[in-house]
Structures are given as C-alpha cells and as structure tokens.
Amino acid sequence: MHLLTQARVRIRSIVAFSLVFAAPAIVMAAPVKVVVPENASPRERFGADRLQAALTANHIESDERIVLGLRSLPAVEKYKLLPQLWPGATEAFVIKRIGNQIIVAGSDPSGVLYGALELADRINQMHTLPKEIEFIDHPALKLRGTCIGMQKPEITYEDAQYDYPYTPKDFPFFYDKAEWTRYLDMMVRQRSNTLYLWNGHPFTSLLKLPKYPEAQEMSDAQLNQNIEMMRWITAEADKRGIWLLQGFYNLHLSHAYARAHHLPYHLVNPTPEAIEYTRYVISEFIRNYPNVGLMMTLGEALSPHKGVELMTQAIIPGVKDGMKALGTTVEPPIVLRDHATDIEDVLKASKPLYGNIDTLSKWNGESLTWTNDRGKVLDRFKLLVENSNVAVSNVHLLSNLEPFRWGDPDFVRETLLNYQRIGIGGVHLYPLRYWDWPNAADKTEPLLYQPERDWIWFEAWARYAWNPNRDPQKERAYWIQEFAQRFGTSQAGEKLLDAYTLAGPAQPRLLPRIGITEGNRQAFALGMTMPELIDAKRFGPAETLWTANAPAGERLYDYVNHEFHHQPHQGETPTGVADTVTKGAEQAYEAAKAAAPYVKRNKDEYDRIVSDMQCIWLLMQFYQAKTHAAAEVMLFGYDKDQQHLEKADSLLASSVEFFRQLTAITDKTYRNAAGMQTSQRQIPVRGGPKTNHWRDLLPVYEKELAAFRSRLKSMNDPAALAEAQKPVERPPQVAFQLEPGSGEAFTVKAGESIFPDGPQQIASVAGELDGMHGIRVSSKGNTPVRFTLDKPAQVLVGFVRKGVNKAGPQNADAENWNIVLTNAVALKGAPALTVWAAPLSAGRNELDLGRGSYVILGFIPQETKVKARINFSTASVDGEPPNLDWMFED
Template sequence: MKTRKNKIEILIVLLVIISLFSCKEEAFTISIQNKLNAPQVLHGIDKLKLFAKESKIDMVENEGALNIETFIDSTNLKHEAFSIKTNNKTVRVTGGDATGVMYGLLDVKEQLETGNQSVKSKEEAPNLDFRALKFNLPWEAYRSSKTLREHTETCKDTIFWRDFLDMMAENRFNKLTLWNLHPFSKMVKTEKYPEACDFSDEELVEWQKLWNTLFRMAKDRGIETYMVNWNIFVTKPFAEHYNVSDLSKNRDNHLGNGDTSEVIKDYMREAVRKTIDDYPDLTGLGITLGEGMGGMTAEEREEWILETVVAGARKAKRKIKFIHRVPLSAGTASSGSTDVSVEKLTRQTLDTLTCFDGPINIELKFNWSHGHSSTTLVKVHGGELADTYWNPLPKNYYLAWMMRNEDFFILRWGQTDFIREHIEKNVHPYVNGYYVGSETYIPAKDYITSLEGASTKYAFERQWMFYKAWGRLLYNPKTPDSFFVDAFETRFPTHGKTLFEAQSKVSKVPLIIASYWNATWDFTLYSEGMIGFNEGRPPAVKLLSLKTLANKTPMDPDYIGVKTYLNGNETEIAGKISPIQLADSLSSFCNEALKAVESIKPETNVDLLYEKSDIQAWAYLGLYFSDKLKAAVAYQQYIDSKDEKFHKEAITWLEKATEKWSKLVAVTKPVYNPVPIEHKGYHEDSNLFHWSIIQKEVEAELKWLKELDVAQTKSN
C-alpha cells in the first residue's frame, strides 16, 4: 500500500513538471511593421530597438511577438499628436504627423521599460505648440568667464548634441533656441565682408559641419532650431577693418553705445541673408533689443531691426520663423524697462511684420530672471506689464513665457504641481508656450559631479527630472504623477515612489525662497545657495541677510512680509500666509522628506546616493530658511520694542538655523566639491561656491546678532 502511494506521488510530481514545461511562456519578442520613411519615425524605431537590445529582447517576427505598426492620420489627429491602440498582441501607433508617430513609439518604449510586456491604449495631443529650451552657447557668450568657456569643447561635439536632442525628443520639447552675442561670424563668410569671419576656409568648414549636423539631427527629431542674438555686436577683425565699434574691448558693457553706421547695417543684412540661405535646416532667427544699443531711443532700436535683420531675411531665398523679444528699452538706463508707450510701439511693428513663416513668437521673462518662484505673474524684465500685447488679441504673433532658471544648478529638482499650476494660470489664447533655461549656466560639461561611478556624462543628465517634468507637462499638463514615479522606479527599483514624493516636497524650497525674496535680474538671487544682492553699498553677492529678510516685501501676493505681519492692519493681513505659517509649512514638509529617505541605503549606487543627498540638502536648506524666517520676526520685534526677550528669541532661532546649515554642509561636502558659478563673479580665485564656503557668513551673522545692542543702534 505504501509503495503504491509513493508511485502515485512520483507520478503527480512528473505530471506537474511536464505541465510546467508545456505551459512555459514563449520568450517575449517584438516585431515592428513600418512603411514610413520619415526620419522622426525612424528615430523612434531606433530607440525601441536600442531598448530591446539592452533588455535582451529579440526583434523577430513570430506568432507570439508584440507587433507594433505605424501609421499617419493627419485628418483625425493634430500636429504632434498620437494614439496607441492595442488589440491582443498588435499595437497600432498613429500620429498626426511623423513627429506624433515618434512620440507614440517613444511612449511604447517607456511603457515597456516599466517591466510590462503589454502596452496600454492611449491618445495624447500637445497642449502647447511652443515648448522650447533656452541654451546659451559658450562662445561669443553674453557673459565671458572660464565657467562658461569650460563648455566649449563639449558644445563643439556632435555626440553631445545627439544625446541632448535625444533627451529633448523623449521629453517632447520641440524648439531649441541657441543664444549668443553674434552667431554669424562662426556660421558664414559673406562675399562682401569676408573679414567679419576670423576663420580660414578650412576652419569654417569644420564649424559648418557642426551647425549642419546639429540642425539636421534636430529636424530628424521633430525639433525646430533658432539662432538668437543680442544686438549690435560685430567681430573684432570687422571692427578694425572698417574702423567701427564692436564693444569687444568690454563685452560686459552690453548697454554701451552701439555703432549704427551703414557698413554695419549692410553687413548684418548680408550675414542674415547668407545664414538663412546656407543652412536650410535652420528654422529661424531671434533678436533681442537693448544690448549694444545705448543712447538709442526705442524707435531707433526697432528701426535698426527692420533695416538689418528683417531686411536681410526678406532678401533670403526662403522664409524663416522669427522670435522677437520684448519689452524694448524705454531709454538708455536699462535694456528691459517696461513702458506702455514702448509696448505700443513694439506692437505696431509686430502687427505689420508679415514676411515670416507663420506667426512670430514674442518672449517675455516671467517674474524677471527667477521664473521658478510664484506662479502669479508679478513682473517681467523691467517691471510690471500692461495688456498691450494681447488687447486686442494679436493675429500674427503669440506670446511665450521665459522661465529663466538662475536659482539651482547643482541640486536635482522636480516639482510637477508647480508646473501644472503655472500652465493653468498663465496659458491664455495669446500664449502658445514656454522657454526654459538659464543665462548663467550651460547644461553641457558636467564639472559638478565629483564622485566616480555616476552614470551621467553630461550636465543635463544630472537634472533628468527637471527636463522630464517641464517637457512632458508642457506637452500634456494632465500627465499623472504615476508616470514620473515609474520614471524614478525604472532608474531606482523599489525606491521610485519614495524618491519622487520626497523630491516633490523639497523642490518647493527654492520656489518659496524666490517667491519671498522678490529678486529681479540674475545675480540678485541664487536660491540654492541662499545668496544674492543684499541692501547696502557696495552691492555684493552674499548670504541673504536676516536684516534684509525682515524688510522684504514678498513677490508672491499670497505672502506677507515680516513688517506687515507685525504692524499691518486686518485688510493687509486677511487671507495671507504669514512668515510664521510659511516657516511652519517649510519645517513640516522638509522633515517629512528627510524621514522618507532616511532608510534608503545607496551602498555602491552612486546615482542613488546623489538623489538622496540632494533631497537631504534641499530639506536642510528649507529648514534653515524656516528657522531664519522666525528669527527675522523676533529680530524685527526687538528692533521695534527694544525688549531683550525678543533679542534672545531671535538668537535662539538663528542658532537653530545655523545648526541646519551645518547639516547641509555635512550632506553636500562628501558629494560636491566647490564649483564656479557666475553669480559670484568672473574672477577664478573668488567665484567658487559651496555651502561650506557660505558657512563662514552664516556663523558671522549669528555672532553679529548676539552682539547687537539695539539701544545703541540709531537706525534699523
């Protein structure tokens, strides 16, 4: 009986084994059926094939393969839109055009990257047509320093541009705007003015290869390219040959008097015409008025553009697209001061410019140079903005907001709620998009990552979430957070949700600092470093001081400053967020983020170490600002009342803040060496930044507060 039982058990085991082998799933394979030869479609297919190769997935045609088919339907789908329809093992990717098909194929790749062997049906269309990155070139740069020149060789490498453009396509950016003072001398040599190009014919050929390759690669990825320049600048050889001014002796004097002689006007017309004719894959040009135009009225500046750039474009063999930066200067003191009369003048010109390919795009800086601040439009470059540009609605141009980032280059950032709210509040019928980028930082060479073992090769790869959040939400602001969680999870399995949520919390820190500090041009604030221009003479970039903080009127209309909080009437205070409430909110979500990532052990994963360290760094910076806000309230109470108890309270809070700064230094010192930043000037011996360097100022301020005797102080 026992023997029979054993035989039955053995038979059952054999049947189970046979069943397992017979039910074993076939290996996952992919097959692509494509009859479209458009380069954008081929790019999407190449990325799918690369994913399959890296994931060891066979690309074969068999009965069990995931069969991906491509189609274009411009009747039912708009430009750059796509639909994915899945039926069993068949995935039909249809685009409104070739770029839409590419986005659909890249979406399929992203879905498969999460580990699924099936693809969900979906349909997406662009919310905004103009989704641009601002990229300052390191040569003929707006500012001249070793920090920017460090990127020269990287930016001359077409492999860098290939990878950068791949990132743009993946994140659905569709415009690349390249900025420098005078791009033409490195692009063309005109017959009338060959001396304007200081290259030999052989050297110029190499530059032309770079430009042609860059413009073609961009076009193959559905990305338009624009060369944007500041204004009356020419090369030194040209200036010497014709005895004219080029401002080359002092490039930082951008507001200096430009030379409007006829020879420069004629050269500009020729350079613009030849650039357009010689580079058929270049989409368009852009101009900004003010620089190199000191002493000129707004009318004279606009006339200059009409006689040079516009006239040159009209002489070219094809039409181009055009970017016109506004506002113009109202005088000689500022290259961007706002004035209704100037806005009306500019609008008159824009309304009559019909010689370009499609609508003109006008660009306005959202909240000056610190777009990552309040989602409420408080000011543009130069001050407040009237409704001249959209009342009545324009017919041949659209407005796009410039989201200048002069606030964080080192620490990783991603705040999807901010971007969604920004789009919801600021996209109107006359707005067709955004520019995102910096003036003082070039995302090319990575000189910031100091530890070996990181997977990032280029600077933009460090800020992968910054570009992914901005690009994908500009395309579709309804993109759910689950998509970004999956992106984290693909990079850091088991930690994705924790990292995304913690980063989202602490990425509010620089937004709050910028919204409270109410900065203007580039160097007035560097949120990540808690430095900027303070009150006093001479102006210097240094730690945001307690005294200045107490006197600040915040940019964000939802916030109230320290003095209003202490002395304002009910109407001024009602419904507003007080400094204490803001400080408590900062403290709460920063501590939550610290607790969330505490258990993450990066071990040998250097990329994960950086993600965790950056979250901790933002959190400690937020806690520092939180405690300092409370110290500022107590400090002002001490100034007003001369009551020593408030002095002691201010000291207590600033001591707590100083402790948080020490923790910030402890987190960042092992992973970051001091790096040069433009905010601290161009001198190589003094422009290095690290939180450990600023710590001396943090400790000095605490010492100052302890020694402060308000009774002996004549004025605040």
C-alpha cells in the first residue's frame, strides 16, 4: 500500500500512521491533518501537538496534510523527492512540500520534534501553510543547555559548602509544575537539549538507599515527594528533547551517613567505606533514573590527584552496576568536569574502562571578559576535544554582569563561532544571577522571573549554539524584531538593541584591565577600593588563575610602570579602556532614552532598562575617575611628586559623587547587587547580606576619600613631612633562642630571602629594621614557631598573604596586634611589607600564626614605645611600587 488511509472522528486532531498499513488510522475532523506514526515517540507527539496548536491558532483550513516521521521510515522514505540527511546526522530534519502534503522528516525523534517546531514557527509568522518549502537544518553543537543551581546564596546546611537537601522551604520552584512547564517550554522553543542541576550531594534527596538506611536525611513523605517530582520533571524534559543531568561534588557524603560513620561531610582523601557508599548511590541513581545523566566535579573537596581513584573505583563501577541492574550494555554518557582535578590522568585511566565520557570546562572564570582569545583556557579545551566524546564549554558565573541587564548578540555569536573552530561540542550556560534562582534582583512585587527578564541572554546563546553561521545584518534585523515584539514598534526595537550592544562591552572589557577575572570574589557592580585597584593581583587567587581568562593588554601596575619609565604601552591600557567604555555606556543610555516615544507596551520593563543603562554609565564613570586616581597615586609611589596626589584628590572625589548618584537610583530599583552572600566574595568588601547593596558601600568610599584627604593634608605640612622622613634608629633588640625545626634565624637586610624555600628577596629595609635578627619559616606556613625570649618583648611580623587587605594576621588575637610600620621592607617582585607588632612574655613561646606566609623581622623590648609611621624611603622594585594602603586608611 502506497497511500496513508484515514478515517475521521471527533476525538483527536493528530493522525497516526501504521508502518505496516494493516488497518486505517483514526483521525479527527480537522481542517489540516497532522499525521504521525502509531508508535511515535513522546518527542514526535509533542512536536505534533505544537504543530497542531499553530494550525488551530491561525484558523488554517485546507485538505492538505502534514506528515511527521523519521527519515528512515518506509512511510517517509517513499517520498522519492525528499532530500537525504547526511550519514550520522543527529537532531537533523528536512521539511519539504510534495503536492498537497508537507513532509517533516527527522534523523531521530529530536529531529522530528525540531522540524515540527520549525514549521509551526513559520505558520505562526505567515498565518498560513507555506506554498513552497524545502528546508534542511541541523545543530552546530551537539549539547546545548542551561543550568539551575539547587544551591542557596548563603551556606545554610551545617556549614557545608554546596550541600542543600531538596525541600519546599529551600527550593519552592522545584515543586512548582507550572513553573517547570514554563521553563522547559522556553528551552524547547530555543532548541536547547540539556539541563544541569547543581548540588553538592543530591542523592539522599532523590533516592531511597536500602543498603544505607542511616544515610537518609529527610522524612519518607518528603523523599517520596522528591522522587515523584524528579520523575515528572525528567519525563517532561525528555518529551521536549531535553536531557536532564544531575551534578554533584566529590567527595561529599550524606551528612547523616557521615555522622553515623564518624567521617567529615567532605573528604579530602577517599576512604574504603566512602568509595563503597559512592559506588552504591551512583548505581542506584542510574537504576532509578535511566534517562538522567550525571555531571561530576571530582575536585574542590577531594585532592586533585585522588580523582583517578574515585573515578575508576567508585563512579565508573557504580554506573556499570546500574546498567547491569537495568539489563543494558549501552553506556549512558557521563559528564566530567575538569575543575580542581588532574583531568589528563583521570581521562587516561578512565577511557579504557568506559567509552562514553563527555567533559566540561569553564570558558570564563566567574566573570565574562571581552575576548575570545582564551590563552591557557584554549589549550585546555584542545586537550578535552581530543580526549573526550564531547567537550562542553561552561559559561560560568557572571559576577561582573549582575545585577544589570546584559545582552550583546554579536559577542555571543562570535563566541560560538570560536567554539565551532576549536571543536567544542557543547555549551552549558549559567543564568546571569545563579545564586538566587529563579528571582531577579530587581526590587519589584512580585519578583521578576529571570528567564523573562533576561530573555535575550538565554535566547542569544541558544540561537547561536544551534547555528552561529548567520549573516550579521540579517541577525540585526532579527533582534530588532524580537525587541519590537516586546515593546511595540521596530523603532523601539532598533534603539533598545543599540542600547544593549553599546553597553555590552562595559563590564566585560573593563574588569580584566583593573580587577580579577577568576574566582567569584568580586562583585564588580559594587566598585573597588583604592588598594584593590592599585594592587588587584594581591586580592585574587594564584597568579596563573588570575591571568588565565584575561585578554592581552596592560594592568594598572604595567601601565604605571611604563608611564614612569617612558616606555611604550602594550595593547589596551586601563585608563584607555575606562575612557572608552564610559563613552559607550553613555551612548547606550542615550539610545535607551531615545526609544521612549516608540514604546507602546511593557512600559515598566522599558523604564527598568533605561534605569539599568543609566546605572551602568554611572558605574563606568565611577571606575573611570577612580582608575585615573589610582594611576596618579601609583605614580607618586615611584617619584614622590605630590602633584600626582593633588590630581588624585579631585578624581577620587568625583568617583564618590558618581557612586552617590548610583546609590540613589539602586536604592529604589534593586534588592541587592550580588546573588552570593558568603565570605567567598571579598571585593570590594567581605560578602554578606549587610555588604551587598550600594548604600552599604557608599560610606566605605566616603571614608576612603576622607582618609586620603587627611593624609594629603599631613603630607603638605613641611614639619610633619620632615619628621616622617627623618632617618629612624634601630630600637634595642631582645635576644632569642630558636628551637630546632622552627625555621631558621637570619639577619634582616637587603639581599636576604624572607623564606627558606621561596624566591622573595629583600630589596631595601626601613632604618629601624635594618640589621635586626629575625626568623624565616616555610612559605607554606602552618607550622608553629617555638623560641625562648630573654625578656618580655614585642614580636615584629610581616605578612605576605594574597587576598587580605593590609596583609595582617589571621588565626590570632587581633586585639593584640598593631601596625607599626608601613612600607617597611621592599621585596623584589612583590608589594612592600607592612610590619605588625604583638606582645610576648619572657621564656618559652610558641607562635602560631595560622595559614599563610609570614616572616618574623625581630624582637624589641616590650616597654619600647613604637609610634606607627609610614616609611617614605622604600623605593619601588621590579615595577612594584611601595604599599600605598596607608593613604586610604584611618
């Protein structure tokens, strides 16, 4: 039989066709018939439903038919004029009109789904069936998706990072089927096919574990509700062509299990019982959720070199145990993050055991930067592309973009073109505000829903993950129309698109020139203090990480060093970029305001866009003035010319005024600036709910300006300056006897190293320290220093510690410590040391200064009165000006 036979009934509008054509299929009396195979998959039926909805909504009446099916089916193959799909095609489809029929054929059920959605989109645009159509398409990237954090902005569960049980109190959205339907519909409309859920140890929220009843962390009723929801979510996702992946961290344990077995919640090194427990929960997850994937972070808690052991002894065996229980030999793909683990060793050991491993790596740190030249990041992706099934790029936290709206389609398109060139096969997209899902930061009632508020962020990444090879001019017209649909006219659309693209480079381009680009330590919208601008690398993680995601060009210390030595600049400069992005932000604000006469709907959202553009402009003006001020202060550190400080004074005052204006606006428009509420956020101040709004930071910057002006006034007092610059004699020393294994004694003088195992050498020393007898210990710290003092004394210590302002003591009684000398010791290749003093008793002492690096610079009598002062004589070394924090502190 060559024709599909049909009969009309009044029940359904979708026709099923039999592959053997033994009996007529049943159809509803409908103007246009949609025909699917009798054994069609949920994805194909979902596509048919969406296609039928488009026909109904547009009141299309015709005796034509639309036939859906796999390209390989005989009932589809018989249409000889239908183009062939290429060998190995996945998620591909062809749409072709043949007579009074439109054929939608897919390489697989997802291809049929996407073909049906493509035809439905065209029907909705044309309000009729296309008279002529032959269209073939497929995705550029194999895996295209988003993530949702099953994590809170603050640590709430027994002080354990990333661990949060799934409960209605903590994650109400998880139990909201209407909200899930809205989100999954957005994903399928954008042809996204992966959704990642992030959590530390989700298994006891989603599984019953008969072998380990002591691991259960919630009531039976709550656990049953979670399991039912997870199964419903995965089924709804699957019929939309979306693969759900559950993420977890290693080596995290059920807290109840850990307590029962006297183990920590997070293990640095695997134990036999932890290996066995992990293998079991993995197997149960595979058995209970056969259509759900796993994404694992081997490192962070677990030592990087232990990843091989956990992967080969627990995770892969656990997956295979689950496969055996299901009676299948088909390996489900598992996604392995390269974060904080020896990924090359893990892949080398794992590939002989398991063939279907995808990898995931960060494209950016915790900030988006204006570059697609990724340096070491690019090298890492080349490794993953060569050694895994699919290498997925994780567009990670966007700490420099939040909380403002952002969307530059051209930048996103160019990024996806770069993925295609490298061979990256997937994109994993974070939302603009990860830590407070699904709420935006705007101060509205009700709170704004992120996928709607940030629609362009989600849509641009999905559109170009499907196909980045699009004509830029046609794309501009496309995005103008997208804005026009939301705000009423093409004129409004054009100007708002211009506003987004003009503002797009502001934070991504400026941050790498003046801040840190790795680590979620910086809330860029809240500004930076002068010490953070002057010596940004001191506040970031390891130097290799700090530079990994930054584009080529100069940082402030490079720029000032070149300026002082009259050397040519290399690429972009901090001050130049600050000027450029400030101008662009101003133009973005003007473009947004110019749309006002043309906005016919969504006026409230339009007003919020204009406000955001104004806020970004004010923020850029704040940074522009403060960056120039920091450069002037740094130049003073080199040449001691106080004219630099006079210029800095005016610039710093301007920056505070811009921030004051920014505070006035955001006080009415935003709940807070950053989603993260933990102490991991350290710039501009330590994170928390009371340091997360512009009004919290305005007093910080006002105080900083007042302190600077006070210092400037004292420096302009000739008598005070002469007194400060007068050579100071070394005070008497207190003798000590060092116990074996507590470091080594040395003389504090130029040319000496401050660590027995580190390269930092002393370049110059303030007079009162030159020739002192001190103690140097390992740069790794952590070991108490034991010694005997001849009499009560004050110990003088210099701390070398990244990420801590003033490099002061940790894990010690802060009330006993005082700063006695700023810029005391100039080091080669590092900032000058500030010296702190604390009292010690005579006799045997044990000094435990906690983690970090430090050097003991001597002991002076306890009764010696030391007046805190600034050492002006210390010269700059290797491009490092003296420590200038003292200019901005009380």
